[in-house]
Amino acid sequence: MGRRFALSVGARRLEVRVVPVDEAWELWLFEGERRLALAGTVAIDAATEAWRQGLDPVAQAVERLRADAERGTLALPDRAARGDPPQPDPSAWARPLSSS
Numbered sequence: 001m002g003r004r005f006a007l008s009v010g011a012r013r014l015e016v017r018v019v020p021v022d023e024a025w026e027l028w029l030f031e032g033e034r035r036l037a038l039a040g041t042v043a044i045d046a047a048t049e050a051w052r053q054g055l056d057p058v059a060q061a062v063e064r065l066r067a068d069a070e071r072g073t074l075a076l077p078d079r080a081a082r083g084d085p086p087q088p089d090p091s092a093w094a095r096p097l098s099s100s
Contacts, residue, residue, distance in 0.1 A: 005062045009069045009076060016062050027061055029076070036077055039065055 003018040012031060016039060019026045024043050029036040042057050050057040068074040 003058060005059075007062070007066060007069060009074055012076070014076075016065060018058055025058060027058070027065070029065075037075075039074075 002020065005016040007014045007016055007029070014036070015030045017028050017030055019028055021041075023045075024041045025047070026038055027040040027042070029039050040061050042061055047057045050060075065074060
C-alpha cells in the first residue's frame with residue numbers, strides 16, 4: 001500500500017492517500033474508504049530533484065493541505081453525496097512544488 005497521512009477537517013477524520021500515476025503521484029482525500037477529491041499532484045521529475053536536496057515533496061504537499069484545512073479553505077463534498085467524484089483534470093488541482 002502507498003503512503004497515507006491523517007488529516008482532520010473540523011470533526012471529519014480524513015486520510016490523504018498517495019496514488020502513483022504516469023509521471024506523478026496524485027494525492028487523494030479519503031473519508032473511510034470513500035474517495036472524496038483529488039487534492040494535488042507531485043510530478044516525479046520535481047520530486048526526484050527535491051529528494052536530491054533532502055526534501056520530501058509529498059509530505060510538503062500534505063502539510064499545505066493541513067494548512068488549508070486549518071484555514072477552512074479545503075473544500076470537501078457533503079457527507080451525504082454518494083459514490084466517487086468525477087475525476088477532474090489533475091492540472092486544475094496541481095500545486096507547483098516550491099523549494100521553500
